[in-house]
Amino acid sequence: QVQLVQSGTEVKKPGASVKVSCKASGYTFISDDINWVRQATGQGLEWMGWMNPNTGETVYAQKFQGRLSLTRDTSITTAYMELTSLTYEDTAVYFCAKGSGQPIDPWGQGTVVTVSS
């Protein structure tokens, strides 16, 4: 079955960067986009961007332009989300999820990122 498995909890200091991985299995990795979505505590779901694993093409939400980088390693069917210049407001659960031109699904289990001094 299609599965996305994310890396574990991260604790970072303000100003640092975080890189979260998303290991895909059960389908042809390059056949579908990987989206990244986050949810801060008590807040709603926020779409951050997507990456085409075949071409490397990316689209980022305006809010994250300049701070967000989505990459992939096709040899190990893994996508990455790197967010730089972290602030307390970046404390959230980060999800990867599959989908392009179709509903975003399935989702990874989520990665907790805490920004704390």
Added chain:
Amino acid sequence: DIVVTQSPESLAVSLGERATINCKSSQNVLYSSNNKNYLSWYQKKPGQPPKLLISWASTRESGVPDRFSGSGSGTDFTLTISSLQAEDVAVYYCLQYYSSPRAFGQGTKVEIK
């Protein structure tokens, strides 16, 4: 960019009663070439990833109880829970996937009255 607006922010419904959630897109999400609305609905519970309930505005996903239904076209959509059960307490989101950037509604918290 398409903006998606959900209402209400929260609602409390008695067990067995109907819950209705609305989602309005700032632009048409109906793709004329295939007559499909690029709008989906998700259920979000604490500590879990979002669960896809409805795709293409009205297609219920496999395994989703038939008390959940989606309707609407173009810019106005509705998620209906026909007979609320205790396990339906959650936050519900709509998502437009017609164009980039994708956009979620703000979410609707459903509780038991």
